[in-house]
Amino acid sequence: MAHYAIGDLQGCYTELAKLLNKINFNHGTDTLWLVGDIVNRGAYSLECLQFCMQHESSVQMVLGNHDLHLLALAYGYGKLKRSDTLTSILQHPNLNKMRDWLRQQPLMRHNQTHVLAHAGLFPEWTVAQSAQLAHEVEQELHHNPRGYFANMYGNQPEFWSPDLEGYDRLRFITNAFTRMRVLNPNNGLDHQYKNVYHNIPTPQYAWFDAPNRQHLSHQIVFGHWSALGFLNEKQIIALDTGALWGGQLTAINLATEEITQIQSENQTNWRK
Numbered sequence: 218m219a220h221y222a223i224g225d226l227q228g229c230y231t232e233l234a235k236l237l238n239k240i241n242f243n244h245g246t247d248t249l250w251l252v253g254d255i256v257n258r259g260a261y262s263l264e265c266l267q268f269c270m271q272h273e274s275s276v277q278m279v280l281g282n283h284d285l286h287l288l289a290l291a292y293g294y295g296k297l298k299r300s301d302t303l304t305s306i307l308q309h310p311n312l313n314k315m316r317d318w319l320r321q322q323p324l325m326r327h328n329q330t331h332v333l334a335h336a337g338l339f340p341e342w343t344v345a346q347s348a349q350l351a352h353e354v355e356q357e358l359h360h361n362p363r364g365y366f367a368n369m370y371g372n373q374p375e376f377w378s379p380d381l382e383g384y385d386r387l388r389f390i391t392n393a394f395t396r397m398r399v400l401n402p403n404n405g406l407d408h409q410y411k412n413v414y415h416n417i418p419t420p421q422y423a424w425f426d427a428p429n430r431q432h433l434s435h436q437i438v439f440g441h442w443s444a445l446g447f448l449n450e451k452q453i454i455a456l457d458t459g460a461l462w463g464g465q466l467t468a469i470n471l472a473t474e475e476i477t478q479i480q481s482e483n484q485t486n487w488r489k
Contacts, residue, residue: 218246218247218248219240219242219246219247219248219470219472220248220249220250220470220471220472221240221242221247221248221250221470221471222249222250222251222252222331222333222438222454222456222468222469222471223236223249223250223251223252223456223466223467223468223469224252224440224456224458224460224466224467225252225253225254225281225440225443225456225457225460225461226251226254226255226256226259226265226460227254227255227256227257227258227259227262227265227283227460227461228256228257228258228259228260228261228262228264228265228302228461229259229260229261229265229460229466229481230259230260230261230264230265230268231261231482232460232466232479232481232482233265233268235479236466236468236477236478239477239479240468240477244272244274244275244276245275247275248276248277249275249276249277250278250279250326250333250438250471251269251276251277251278251279252278252281252333252335252439252440252441252456252457253278253279253280253281253282253283253284253334253335253395253440253441254281254282254283254284254335254440254441255278255281255283255284256283256284256302256303256306257283257284257286257287257301257302257303258283258300258301258302258461259302259460259461259483260302260483262287262302262303262305262306263305263306263309266306266315266319267315270315270318277326278322279324279325279326279333279334279335279394280319280322280323280324280335280394281335281336281395281441282335282336282395282396282441284319284322285369285391285395286301286303287303287306287319288316288319288320288358288366289366289369289370290303290307291306291307291312291316292316292362292363292366293363294363294366294367294369294370295366295370320358320359320362321358321359323351323355324351324354324355324391324394324395325338325347325348325351325394327344327348327435330435330436330471331436331437331438331454331471332347332432332435332436332437332438333438333439334351334394334437334438334439335394335395335439335440335441336393336395336396336397336398336424336440336441336442337393337394337397337424337425337437337439337441337453338393338394338424338432338437339377339394339397339404339424340400340404340424340425340427340428340429340430340431340432341377341427341429341431342431343431344432344435346431347432350390351390351394353386353387353390354387354390354391354394357387364384365384365387368384368387368388369387369388371388372392372406373385373388374388374389375401375405375406376403376404377389377393377404389406392406392408395441396408396441397424397441398410398411398423398424398441398442398445399417399421399422399423399424400421400423400424400427401420401421402420402421404427411442411444412444413444414444414445414448423445425437425451425452425453426451430452432452433452435452436452436453436454437452437453437454438453438454438456438471439453439454439455439456439457440455440456440457441457442455442457443457443458443459443461443462443464444459445457446458446464447467447476449469449474454469454471459481460479460481460483461481461483462481462483463481463483464481465478465479465480465481466478466479
C-alpha cells in the first residue's frame with residue numbers, strides 16, 4: 218500500500234494516466250491525494266473530473282480555484298473566460314450530477330502527518346483551526362451553493378480576523394485555501410504576484426515564510442503556484458510543476474518522499 222499526492226491536473230488527463238502507470242498505481246491498495254484544480258485550461262477537463270468520480274474510493278481531492286470557478290459557472294455565476302476549457306462539462310447531459318459531486322469535495326484533508334490544501338494553509342491558523350474554517354465554507358457549499366457563488370468572487374477582505382462574519386468571512390477562508398501565494402506585511406493576502414519565488418518583492422513574502430506559522434506540526438501538501446515548482450522544505454511540499462504549460466506532472470510518495478514525474482505534452486504558455 219502506498220499513499221501518493223499529485224499536483225494540479227488542469228485537464229492534463231493524458232499525463233495523469235501515464236504518471237499513474239509509471240508509479241504502478243493500484244486502485245485496490247494504493248491511495249492518491251490530488252491538490253485541486255482538476256479542471257480548466259487543459260484539453261481534458263471532463264476526463265479528469267470523470268476519473269475522480271469513478272475512483273473516489275482510492276482518489277481524494279480538494280477544491281482549487283478553477284474547480285470553484287467551474288461550480289460557479291454551473292450555478293449561473295461568474296463569466297466564462299477565453300482561456301477556459303470547461304464547455305465539455307458545462308454542456309454535458311450529466312452536468313448536474315458532476316456539479317453535485319464536485320461541490321461535496323472539501324477544501325482541506327489531513328491525517329496525522331500531512332495536510333492537503335490547494336494553495337496552502339494561512340500561517341495564523343493551526344491545523345485544527347484550518348479544518349474548522351474549511352468546514353464552514355463546505356457547509357455553505359453543501360446547503361446554500363447559490364448564495365455562496367453569488368458572493369465568492371473578490372479580493373476583500375485582505376486581512377484575517379476571527380471576528381469576520383458572513384460572506385466576508387467565507388470569502389477570506391476560500392481565498393486563503395485556493396488562491397494564496399504571497400502575503401503583504403501583517404499577513405495580508407496579495408492576489409497579484411504569480412512569479413518565481415526568488416523574485417518576490419520586499420516587503421512581501423511567501424505564505425510559508427510568514428513568521429510564527431501555527432501549523433508546523435504537519436507537512437502542507439499544495440499546488441496552485443506553478444512558477445514556484447517543486448519544493449520540499451520548511452514543512453511544505455509544493456507539487457504544481459506546470460504540466461499545463463509544458464512542464465511536468467509530479468507525484469510524490471508521501472511515506473518515502475520519492476518523486477516521479479511525467480513530461481507534459483502541452484505546448485501552451487498559459488500561466489495560472
